[in-house]
Amino acid sequence: MSTDTFDVVIVGAGSVGLPTACFLAEQGIKPLVIDQFASAGQGSNKAAIGGIRATHSSPAKIRLCLESLRVFSTWEQARGDNIEWARGGYAFVAYREHERAALQNLLKAQQRAGLNIGWLERREMLELVPALCAEGLLGGTYSPEDGSASPMLSAHAFYRRASELGVTFRFQERVTGVIRRRGMVVGVRTDKGGYATETIINAGGAWARAVANLAGLDVPVVPDSHEAGITEPVAPFLKPMVVDIRPADGSANYYFYQHKPGGVVFCITPDPPIVGTDRRETSSYLPMIARRMVGLMPCLANIRVRRTWRGLYPMTPDGSPVVGRSKEIEGYIEAVGMCGQGFMLGPGVGLLLTRMLTGRETEADAETLKELTPYRAFAGAEALK
Numbered sequence: 001m002s003t004d005t006f007d008v009v010i011v012g013a014g015s016v017g018l019p020t021a022c023f024l025a026e027q028g029i030k031p032l033v034i035d036q037f038a039s040a041g042q043g044s045n046k047a048a049i050g051g052i053r054a055t056h057s058s059p060a061k062i063r064l065c066l067e068s069l070r071v072f073s074t075w076e077q078a079r080g081d082n083i084e085w086a087r088g089g090y091a092f093v094a095y096r097e098h099e100r101a102a103l104q105n106l107l108k109a110q111q112r113a114g115l116n117i118g119w120l121e122r123r124e125m126l127e128l129v130p131a132l133c134a135e136g137l138l139g140g141t142y143s144p145e146d147g148s149a150s151p152m153l154s155a156h157a158f159y160r161r162a163s164e165l166g167v168t169f170r171f172q173e174r175v176t177g178v179i180r181r182r183g184m185v186v187g188v189r190t191d192k193g194g195y196a197t198e199t200i201i202n203a204g205g206a207w208a209r210a211v212a213n214l215a216g217l218d219v220p221v222v223p224d225s226h227e228a229g230i231t232e233p234v235a236p237f238l239k240p241m242v243v244d245i246r247p248a249d250g251s252a253n254y255y256f257y258q259h260k261p262g263g264v265v266f267c268i269t270p271d272p273p274i275v276g277t278d279r280r281e282t283s284s285y286l287p288m289i290a291r292r293m294v295g296l297m298p299c300l301a302n303i304r305v306r307r308t309w310r311g312l313y314p315m316t317p318d319g320s321p322v323v324g325r326s327k328e329i330e331g332y333i334e335a336v337g338m339c340g341q342g343f344m345l346g347p348g349v350g351l352l353l354t355r356m357l358t359g360r361e362t363e364a365d366a367e368t369l370k371e372l373t374p375y376r377a378f379a380g381a382e383a384l385k
């Protein structure tokens with residue numbers, strides 16, 4: 001084993017690992033980040049469509065994403081990189097009583113957790129999104145401070161900043177073992193060697209369960225495939241991300257927005273889920289989502305799709321992430337199970353981990369960690385996962 005020693009080893013240079021490395025380095029902690037792929041963000045991060053919302057039903061996720069929103073929205077001003085941040089807000093639309101009640105029932109808890117969100121009646125929703133199909137529309141929620149950014153540009157910005165601050169990255173290297181002594185982490189083994197460390201953060205995304213297994217632990221992260229696509233760019237016509245939570249044949253929900261360069265980026269949640277790690281895209285989902293999107297927004301019938309892709313959601317049974325220290329192995333931390341929201345959760349989780357490792361945890365952090373603990377029952381379900 002090499003004699004290289006690091007304060008922290010982060011397994012995974014993805015949506016969570018990259019901002020975490022950045023924020024740790026800003027506090028003088030120099031992590032080693034190891035990733036099996038050839039460069040930063042090549043796991044699920046590059047499949048994300050860029051939506052960033054604090055609109056969740058879980059107080060922990062709201063808190064983390066409010067922090068993420070602060071990072072994304074000030075990044076260009078503070079650090080100079082254009083990550084295509086745009087504050088378009090999120091609109092969850094309701095066409096049936098069922099969705100209206102479900103969305104309205106969440107409002108109080110969301111507002112209590114600090115989210116700026118309100119109910120828009122039909123007329124107000126149509127003013128915000130004139131292209132929506134008016135027939136049957138009842139209204140919806142709108143959270144104006146949510147937004148979007150490019151996952152690729154963001155990953156690159158976090159990677160560059162972390163590198164400038166002295167973080168070491170090892171790509172095309174796979175972690176194959178977690179070395180423990182007397183119940184404590186002492187290092188990691190990889191397919192190319194090994195490193196000494198007293199702290200390991202599992203940020204392994206869809207592959208996180210296998211990483212936990214290397215430490216003799218288990219974490220209920222099961223990946224499933226989601227498909228997305230982008231159209232040709234057109235003149236600006238759509239401000240917020242539109243989310244339609246009505247289930248239909250073959251899909252649980254779908255969401256789309258117009259990103260800064262003008263393309264409409266969209267994603268669908270297949271139903272039943274396509275469990276596994278297959279990232280080869282298909283074309284079979286396109287007719288299904290096209291039908292749904294054109295039904296909701298008829299003008300989209302005239303726009304051409306340029307590209308589709310497929311990626312993985314690292315799902316947990318209750319739709320919330322797993323973040324926290326292991327009770328069995330000192331120095332081992334989970335930051336996994338980001339489900340369909342890892343890009344938006346990444347900076348918030350990174351800041352939380354940084355406070356944990358620098359002894360600056362707040363009361364709110366304690367609440368967050370209690371909710372996201374690896375030792376919870378995984379009984380409930382996040383309503384907007």
Ligand SMILES: Cc1cc2nc3c(=O)[nH]c(=O)nc-3n(C[C@H](O)[C@H](O)[C@H](O)COP(=O)(O)OP(=O)(O)OC[C@H]3O[C@@H](n4cnc5c(N)ncnc54)[C@H](O)[C@@H]3O)c2cc1C
Nearest residue numbers: 012014015016036043044049051175205311341342343344
């Ligand atoms: C189609 C689609 C659309 C999405 N849209 C959004 C969106 O709009 N907003 C949003 O917030 N989220 C979105 N997501 C979800 C988001 O992409 C994921 O939740 C997020 O990328 C997970 O982040 P992560 O850091 O946990 O995993 P990743 O970004 O996948 O990073 C994990 C890394 O760990 C590495 N790794 C794992 N095991 C090992 C090992 N043993 N050795 C070395 N390296 C290892 C992997 O190579 C990988 O690079 C979307 C996902 C998909 C598929």
